[in-house]
Amino acid sequence: MARHSYFLILLLVVATGCTRGEVEKGKKFVKFPWPPPKASAQSLIPNSYFENESDQVLLVKDIDQKICDALTAQGYSARSYFAVPGGFALVTRLEQFDEDGKSKAPPDRWVTDTRPMRDFSLGAYIRALFTASPGYYRIIVFIVTPVLFDQTDQEVSRDEAMAWLRSGLNNLPDNVGAQEYTQSQVCTALIYEFKQPEKGTEAKLSESGQFSGIEHLTNAGLLAELKK
Template sequence: MGRDCKVTLLDFPHLRIILSIVFISLLSSILLAQPSKNDTVGTNQNVALLIANENYKRGLDVPGAIDNVRILKDSLVKVGLNVTMLINASQKEILNAIDQFNINSAAVSYSLFYYEGHTATINNTTYLLPIETKGKSEKQLIASGIALESIFQKEEGNTPRIIIINGCFRSNFKYLKELSKETKCYGFPNNFSGYNHLAFITPTVNTIVSEKVKSSGFAPLLSTTISKNRYIKKSLHYTSTWLPYVKNSNEDIISSNAMNTYMTWGGIKDDVDFLPSFLEAFPWPPPKASERTVINRDIFKGCQNFKDVDDILYKVLNTNGYDGKGYYLIMPEADKVQGFAIATRIEQINTDGTPKESPDRWRTSWRENSFSPFQYLKSIFLPEKGYFRVIVFVITDLSVKTTNSSPSRDTSLAWVAEGGSVLPAVIGAYDFTEDFNVTALIYEYEVPENNESAILVAPSSITGKTHLLKANLWTIQQLTKD
């Protein structure tokens, strides 16, 4: 649990990095900076500009800023970004880089700017403070600082830009020390537009950052949270849920403008238009079911992506005779994948939920294929009902709420035939985050005596969990949370 994690406020710079990121950028060329302080990786790729001002001297250091930005750089490079990193940058270097950033931002899909170091807010204007800043007076801070507004100047077109500011650290700048604790950490730029996405990470003025951040346990968390097909919105949500559980945390995040839900760390999915050609979309919300149950997530412990989840389900289904399966996408909105579904082949079951013995189990009619005189007399004097079952496994980060419309047996019978035979690799690469659950929807049908028409049984006489147990998919211990 989050409260048991040995994490302190000192570890937060890594968490701030994940919390603050709202979008990823594409830049067309390498940003300008002096070679001794500039680390650029790759060419002709999605691009980000990262600035780490750590060594201000005179007791003004921001320990961990360089390490944090390097971790962020490594994570972004892994998902295909061309990253330029400025370390301990002067006013001139930052201004040159921002000028190039503005030029490149106008020519690409979207761009990312990240700054970690001291900031100052004077008259509701936020200033990034270069490494040579002298802060004895308001005038000195304004003269040496870089107004946040400068990042939003020279805007052309409607290219989104993501600006992330990690500052407001406690400092010994004389003027800042004289400010009240109630002084705002940041001020929103006057020329802020709808095409910009601004995130502030706001520790309290009294926050003290120490060297412990350099061995922070959040570095692996950051690395695993960033992946090519992961929605950035999910990274933000995942990280923000940690915020209340971090010991002595007074930190906050302020962000502006809604996030683009189609945006992943690798950019807007270039395969989005082709997703329907891989798989059909399962009806959403799903049609009314006999029962539903959320499967214990411990069964999927260690799963990193959809393929890992599919491997577990595929194996357990095949082991228990469910050879035929139909794969579908969960797409409540056009071109927006939010999971996948697996429908099992329709099977005949007993009243307790156990499958019929083969070959009766897989017959789509409850009657015997060979209808002998004995079977005819039996059906007259000893009439019996028939029961059928389809299980649909839904893997999604959405709440699974079914409609009031019952699917016919023929509809559920077709789910396998009309679904894909396997999970495509492009879908399997999607991240299986803690936001996702695996829900089993049970569709049970009853065929009345001497009748071939089927009626959905809702609710079933047994629970959804019992259906999974009787199907021999998992044990009661596996399906029960600790």
């Protein structure tokens, strides 16, 4: 019986997805590095994407819900929340993408190193033998805040960026989510793109990534989901 109860609680937690909560006593809503470290690309998400058809007041948690729904639809199950002045930052898990910007299919999508060839085809083999097979990775950070910001010159390493996922909260605190989302609020997506020259080598931040912010969001399928 007790096992069933645990299972039901777990199921409830998973099913509710972006449920709200409060930060545990003695702990803080961890701050995201501010201003954010320099990103490879950025994109402002038009506020029209978040417009409410009903006359109800739009809250920050509704924006979070919309972003969460888009992320879930595109397979981004892990995310973490940080505090930023006047709002929050939502960090996605590091994912690997193809040269065309599309997310790789799992399990390659979530691994942190490029994998050696497994399926043999002559074309793929010749390509792998004679040309470099770099790995491309990205982390998307959605920042929802009315505060305008720039970026610092600090170059974040891939390991540091990956650590964001562990150090943030698993959900948006109630007090932040309850704020009204006004027209002065802006949702910005910062894309941290990393390039690994070859398997087993260190991935480095691509200062000016090969794609624009909007291209990253489009290729990741997020823009279409946010438009819905």
